[in-house]
Amino acid sequence: MNHDASRSLYDRALSVMPGGVNSSVRAAPQPYPVFVDHGEGGHVVDADGNRYIDWVCGLGPLLLGHDMPEPLQAAVQSRAAEGPMYGMPSDIEVEHAEFVCRHVPSVEMIRFVNSGTEATVSACRLARAVTERNKILVMQGGYHGAQESTLVEGDADDPKPSTAGIPQAFAEHTIPVPFNDPEAAREAFETHGEDIAAVLVEPIQANMGIVYPVDGYHEHLRELCDEYGSLLIFDEVITGFRVGGLGCAQSEFGIDPDITTFGKIIGGGFPVGAIGGKTEYIERFTPSGDVFQAGTFSGHPVTMAAGLETLQYCAENGVYDHVDRLGQKLREGLSDIVADHAPEYTVVGSHSLFKLVFTRAEGDPQGDPCRNGCRQAPGCGRHDACPKRGTDVTRAETDRYARLFRPEMRERGILLSQNQFESNFVSYGHTDEDVEETLEAYKMAL
Numbered sequence: 327m328n329h330d331a332s333r334s335l336y337d338r339a340l341s342v343m344p345g346g347v348n349s350s351v352r353a354a355p356q357p358y359p360v361f362v363d364h365g366e367g368g369h370v371v372d373a374d375g376n377r378y379i380d381w382v383c384g385l386g387p388l389l390l391g392h393d394m395p396e397p398l399q400a401a402v403q404s405r406a407a408e409g410p411m412y413g414m415p416s417d418i419e420v421e422h423a424e425f426v427c428r429h430v431p432s433v434e435m436i437r438f439v440n441s442g443t444e445a446t447v448s449a450c451r452l453a454r455a456v457t458e459r460n461k462i463l464v465m466q467g468g469y470h471g472a473q474e475s476t477l478v479e480g481d482a483d484d485p486k487p488s489t490a491g492i493p494q495a496f497a498e499h500t501i502p503v504p505f506n507d508p509e510a511a512r513e514a515f516e517t518h519g520e521d522i523a524a525v526l527v528e529p530i531q532a533n534m535g536i537v538y539p540v541d542g543y544h545e546h547l548r549e550l551c552d553e554y555g556s557l558l559i560f561d562e563v564i565t566g567f568r569v570g571g572l573g574c575a576q577s578e579f580g581i582d583p584d585i586t587t588f589g590k591i592i593g594g595g596f597p598v599g600a601i602g603g604k605t606e607y608i609e610r611f612t613p614s615g616d617v618f619q620a621g622t623f624s625g626h627p628v629t630m631a632a633g634l635e636t637l638q639y640c641a642e643n644g645v646y647d648h649v650d651r652l653g654q655k656l657r658e659g660l661s662d663i664v665a666d667h668a669p670e671y672t673v674v675g676s677h678s679l680f681k682l683v684f685t686r687a688e689g690d691p692q693g694d695p696c697r698n699g700c701r702q703a704p705g706c707g708r709h710d711a712c713p714k715r716g717t718d719v720t721r722a723e724t725d726r727y728a729r730l731f732r733p734e735m736r737e738r739g740i741l742l743s744q745n746q747f748e749s750n751f752v753s754y755g756h757t758d759e760d761v762e763e764t765l766e767a768y769k770m771a772l
């Protein structure tokens with residue numbers, strides 16, 4: 327494959343953008359990223375004219391793939407043509423809000439914003455205002471966007487900013503605990519419960535994972551929040567409208583969070599975020615309440631049209647059946663391949679999320695893993711070796727993935743997640759053929 331055009335674009339980019347990109351993970355591919363020219367269905371074509379099966383899929387928003395179905399394209403074009411935005415309300419944001427409130431069990435009211443980061447920032451502010459407390463409990467290896475309260479590492483006794491530029495004083499209001507460890511969450515509440523405004527958790531850890539919750543884990547968090555008067559915030563920026571269909575992961579797991587953050591799919595491929603939940607909480611946002619929240623582009627008509635048309639298309643066209651079926655086919659196919667080629671590796675994912683984590687051999691795994699992605703089954707012979715929390719993925723062979731495996735797959739025409747931590751995403755644009763070709767490439771490259 328020739329990559330001259332990408333190489334030369336990256337050369338120019340390095341002079342004018344830090345690391346040559348506008349979002350860090352895009353620079354992870356070795357030795358440099360491919361620059362995309364355009365998308366087609368489940369594929370992208372790069373600046374050199376190479377065509378790939380694309381499992382990055384925008385990092386989640388493109389549930390329908392790269393081709394906008396006719397009604398979505400028409401809505402986007404007409405909204406753009408009518409003057410892209412007004413800074414005044416318009417019909418489409420009301421319709422979109424009504425749709426989400428109708429379908430997501432815990433959401434009675436919603437505020438649209440412009441990114442998942444903005445959504446989690448506003449959700450933390452809201453929870454702090456509602457409870458008049460400061461601390462936010464988060465999961466190690468969770469991701470809630472590029473924001474001060476959650477870019478924190480360490481543990482409950484010693485939280486530290488995970489990046490330069492964040493005062494230690496911010497980190498002191500964040501309590502990181504290990505995901506899937508009910509005892510650790512209880513201990514944190516026993517020590518800090520009276521100060522905990524909220525638990526902020528991804529229903530499935532999907533930015534450093536993919537890690538499925540152990541049975542009863544979210545119920546346990548819900549109970550702790552009730553016991554101590556804290557709010558439960560589900561960060562459904564990835565899982566929203568992907569896991570559990572239009573009811574989102576909260577309906578899949580039967581959990582009733584107080585606040586839910588959205589992003590990605592809810593904007594149909596355009597910049598978006600949202601904070602939804604019970605009226606008594608969401609109404610605390612200005613102007614009905616006292617928690618300031620605002621945005622020039624919030625409720626942008628083009629984004630609202632794209633998001634609503636995407637979700638309506640899903641409701642009417644069996645999109646979830648298609649993407650979940652292909653997700654399962656990938657996970658089962660990968661299970662068969664690793665059984666032969668790399669039995670120490672772990673197949674993870676759920677619904678239309680999938681990934682192979684390059685876990686190292688620990689002992690001698692006995693018995694068969696779940697063939698539809700690791701479910702954290704306590705009786706599984708691989709239970710000790712499989713990642714139980716996002717941070718466990720750091721112990722996998724991340725260099726082998728980044729330096730050998732991913733480039734090899736790219737040369738075979740398959741684009742996988744840009745590092746070992748992100749998920750791969752199935753879209754409605756992907757086909758059975760794409761799945762078969764991808765599995766064949768895994769078999770050759772492993």
Ligand SMILES: *Cc1c(COP(=O)(O)O)cnc(C)c1O
Nearest residue numbers: 441442443469470471563564589
């Ligand atoms: C992507 C993501 C975010 C951040 O969203 P942005 O739109 O990138 O700011 C927050 N939380 C989760 C769970 C995400 O996957």
